[in-house]
Amino acid sequence: EVQLVESGGGLVQPGGSLRLSCAASRFTFSSYTMNWVRQAPGKGLEWVSYISSSSSTIYYADSVKGRFTISRDNAKNSLYLQMNSLRAEDTAVYYCASSRMIAVAGTWGDYFDYWGQGTLVTVSS
Amino acid sequence: SSELTQDPAVSVALGQTVRITCQGDSLRIYYASWYQQKPGQAPVLVIYGKNNRPSGIPDRFSGSSSGNTASLTITGAQAEDEADYYCNSRDSSGNHLVFGGGTKLTVL
Numbered sequence: 245e246v247q248l249v250e251s252g253g254g255l256v257q258p259g260g261s262l263r264l265s266c267a268a269s270r271f272t273f274s275s276y277t278m279n280w281v282r283q284a285p286g287k288g289l290e291w292v293s294y295i296s297s298s299s300s301t302i303y304y305a306d307s308v309k310g311r312f313t314i315s316r317d318n319a320k321n322s323l324y325l326q327m328n329s330l331r332a333e334d335t336a337v338y339y340c341a342s343s344r345m346i347a348v349a350g351t352w353g354d355y356f357d358y359w360g361q362g363t364l365v366t367v368s369s
Numbered sequence: 370s371s372e373l374t375q376d377p378a379v380s381v382a383l384g385q386t387v388r389i390t391c392q393g394d395s396l397r398i399y400y401a402s403w404y405q406q407k408p409g410q411a412p413v414l415v416i417y418g419k420n421n422r423p424s425g426i427p428d429r430f431s432g433s434s435s436g437n438t439a440s441l442t443i444t445g446a447q448a449e450d451e452a453d454y455y456c457n458s459r460d461s462s463g464n465h466l467v468f469g470g471g472t473k474l475t476v477l
Contacts, residue, residue, distance in 0.1 A: 279466070281412075288471040289404070289412065289455050303464050339411060346400065346418040353400025353458060354466060355417035362411060 246271045246358045248340050253363030260330050260367070266323040266340030266360055274318035277343045279356065280325050282336035282365075290336070293325065294343070308334075330367045337362040372460050373401075373469035380475040381446045389441045389472045391456030399463075401439035403432060404455045406471075412455065416441055443474075451476045 252264040264280070280292040293314040294303040302314055313326040323340050341356040373393040381387035391401055400419065404412040414423050416432035429444045439458075443450055456469040 281468075288453075289406075289457075289468040291457070291466040291468060294466060303466070305465060341412075346421070348400075348419055351398070351400060351419075353402060353418060355402035355414055356404070356412070356457070357414055357417075357423065359411040359413070 246342075248342070248358055248360035250338060250340055250360045250363035253338065253365045255366045255368065256330055257369050258331060258367055261326070261328045262330065262365060264325040264327065264338055264340075264363060264365070268321045268323070268342075271342070271358070273321040277345075277354075278314075278316060278323045279341045279343050280314060280323075281339045281341055281356070281359075282334075283339070283362075284333070284336040287336075292338070295323070327365070330365075332367050335365060335367045337364050372467050373456055373458060375454075375456060375469035375472045377470065378473045378475070380477055381443070382477050383448065384445055386442065386444045387446055387474065389443075389454050389474065391439045391441075391458075391469045392437055393458065393467075393469075394437055395458050395461045395467075396434060396437050396439050398461075399459045401432070401434065401456045401458045403430075403439075403441045404457065405450075406453045406455065407451075415454075446474075446476050448476050450474060 247269045249267045295314045311329045315324045339362045340360045342358045343356045403416040406412040420432045431442045454472045460467045
């Protein structure tokens with residue numbers, strides 16, 4: 245069974261930094277696009293960032309662009325999220341999730357097939 | 370604000386059929402995917418593509434799409450289907466993924 249295990253969450257002061265990691269096992273990590281998705285307490289899901297299998301394509305949500313950096317190490321089966329200039333509104337459970345794409349008759353779409361259990365990031369003084 | 374709009378809450382009687390909708394201009398171009406999330410748990414993929422179910426998802430879950438609206442239908446809702454449901458797709462630019470605001474499903 246595929247496993248994605250996040251780590252690195254914790255309490256950090258506003259303006260501080262934190263690096264999240266996601267360790268993947270039991271699937272071909274290097275073949276998968278990976279993402280970070282977050283969920284603030286009592287709120288909905290928010291997509292944060294996307295990285296293609298070779299790291300050639302990277303996207304960020306507008307809310308984190310310029311502050312967060314996604315990266316991966318396929319040799320270590322690991323995904324990372326470097327978070328700088330943290331704000332109170334970044335407080336959330338952060339999930340890593342693998343994604344794939346399906347295309348049928350000219351229409352296509354992404355889907356998140358595997359998810360980790362999440363790591364809590366709290367930004368507070 | 371989300372580019373995908375969902376009703377905040379929907380209820381259904383046990384054993385009845387319920388449809389959860391997701392509206393957005395990008396759904397004219399891209400498929401939506403659907404996720405079930407129960408309290409304290411990670412989301413679980415239930416529908417992707419035109420109408421595909423991952424292994425282990427009951428066949429009472431189905432998906433459809435028309436124009437700018439994607440729908441998740443649960444035929445014969447069970448007590449264990451009570452959860453939050455989220456749709457996801459790309460935005461109109463294609464460079465961002467976006468979730469709907471979520472629909473809380475109550476099974477009466």
